[in-house]
Amino acid sequence: MSVPIEDYAMIGDGNTAALVSRSGSVDWLCWPHFDSDACCAALLGGPEHGHWQIAPATEPRAVIRRYKTDTLVLETEFETDTGVVRLIDFMPVQHAHSTVVRIVVGVRGQVAMHGDLALRFDFGAMPPWVAVQGTCMQAELGPHQVVLRGPAPLTHQHDRVDCTFTVAAAERVAFTLSYGTVVQGAVPPIDAEAALAATVDYWHRWIGRFDKSTAWPEAVRRSLITLKALIFHPSGGVLAAPTTSLPEIPGGHANWDYRYCWVRDASFTLTALLNAGYHEEAAAWRNWILRAVAGRPEEMRIMYRIDGARHIGEREIPWLPGYDWSRPVLVGNKASLQHQADVYGELIEALYLGVRGGIDRSARSEEVQAIVVAHIEKTWMAPGAGLWEQRGEQRHYVYARVMAWVGIDCFLRGGAEVDAPTRTRLEGVRDRIHQEVCANGYHAGLGRFVEYFGGQSIDASLLLLPLVGFLPVDDPRIVATIDAVERELMEGGFVRRKKADSLHPEGAFLACTLWLADCRAMQGNHDAAREIVERVLAIRNDVGLLSEEYNVPGRRLAGNFPQALTHLALVNTILGLSGPVLQRGGG
Secondary structure (H helix, E strand, C coil), X not given: CCCCHHHEEEEECCCCEEEEECCCEEEXXXXXXXXXXXXXXXXXXXXXXXXXXXXXXXXXXXXXXXXXXXXXXXXXXXXXXXXXXXXXXXXXXXXXXXXXXXXXXXXXXXXXXXXXXXXXXXXXXXXXXXXXXXXXXXXXXXXXXXXXXXXXXXEEEXXXXXXXXXXXXXXXXXXXXXXXXXXXCCXXXXXXXXXXXXXXXXXXXXXXXXXXXXXXXXXXXXXXXXXXXXXXXXCCEEXXXXXXXXXXXXXXXXXXXXXXEEHHHHHHHHHHHHHHCCHXXXXXXXXXXXXXXXXXXXXXXXXXXCCCCCCCCEEECCCCCCHHHCCCCEEECHHHHCCCCHHHHHHHHHHHHHHHCCCCCCHHHHHHHHHHHHHHHHHCCCCECCXXXXXXXXXXXXXXXXXXXXXXXHHHHCCCXXXXXXXXXXXXXXXXXXXXXXXXXXECCCCEECCEXXXXXXXXXXXXXXXXXXXXXXXXXXXXXXXXXXXXXXXXXXXXXXXXXXXXXXXXXXXXXXXXXXXXXXXXXXXXXXXXXXXXXXXXXXXXXXXXXEECCCCEEECCCCCHHHHHHHHHHHHHCCCCCCCCCCC
């Protein structure tokens, strides 16, 4: 039985992240980077696929955990029959060697503890060569080397490293697990207590820059810290989630790798960072996008690796049973090869929003926009895979057409230097797209917009039409569409992407739920918007994290975790309810 997704907390250092369970087990860790192979993959299997647990030797009576206020330092308290211990987990930021630090603190009484480390590289398949000497372990596999240092003698048997020790009240003992490459040479020890102080200071200084007034300040700060932890420091790229193959459908096959950067999330990311006052991170994200699309922006992918590389294969990991027996377990994402017409508009909108938000224009940005808008002009009539990356028939999705309109509109409104004939021609294309969407994307018989031309299905992406300025929120067609989404796609107060399918019961999509709140706020119904926000906040786990989806009948978080788009949407919605903010769209 897999550990519930909500039982995990994330720690990270801007290069990678680890998921730590309530039982004190690191069950997911990819080294050296977010999108590297996992060396702890118990999340998608069992302890035999790699984990590192430090916990009381006997089953605790109670477990309470929290993040140290305004940090990514996790504190887990175990109460046992003999006493209470606190486990402090964190990863030092901007350190030469990526390290997981675990400090065990005696709170009351005396507690016998047990440590169990099983490294399994290649997503749980390959144990490294291990040498143990006293309180130190050296592990090597190919280019990888990992060093464990602790206060107690280590034993090595059956490809696992164990230790037992006892912690009394006021006593502190530290373990460090550090990664390096063989080429780098020896991995030096780290002062755990000094690293803890520096890490706490780093997060306090970073989140201290947020000074917006809101009714939910703690929720915004936690989401912002989570987003910061999902930014790959060397490049500025923002990944969708640090995990792969956490199922959208219980026991199903919709198990995708989200450890990459999606262009479609660019506008959501920029608005959240700029509205929260994080211009440096927003500028780094803008620059990452410009580097990623490089000299042929018209050939850009819908997603990239965290360093901006283009090639993302997709392969199955057959030896992992999958989270809660959901297979296949996939690494890579072949959706990167899809044609999604909306991403071109989203790119231009993001660059436009950046300038409006105070990011300096650049010659490269202006050149990229000109190339991309020319590409939109040539290809806007082509079908595509759509926002939700359908792997079947390509269609003329309404949202994709709307984003083509947004792209041209933002380009023209953004002060692009074009000659009069070009401007006139682009204005004509923009108006033609608008007319076509209103003619073919709106179904008069149903009285609302539909998912794609010629269809009748409703899709939550239609909530974005007023949010990007395509039509006013009080337009009767938009009013009817918002009401239809709420009526037909809502389950238990949360919005699905599409209508429920009994054969494939996908969870409610949390970002879509928050888009509904945005629409209600635009309509002036702030009470309804606040009610939706409170509903989403109520399903956060005990440390304030959210996944991509929520399984309403099972009352469980679902999908990859923690999910950047969900936390971005939460930040945007709350700040939008708190005062004037930068809005998406050019209309």
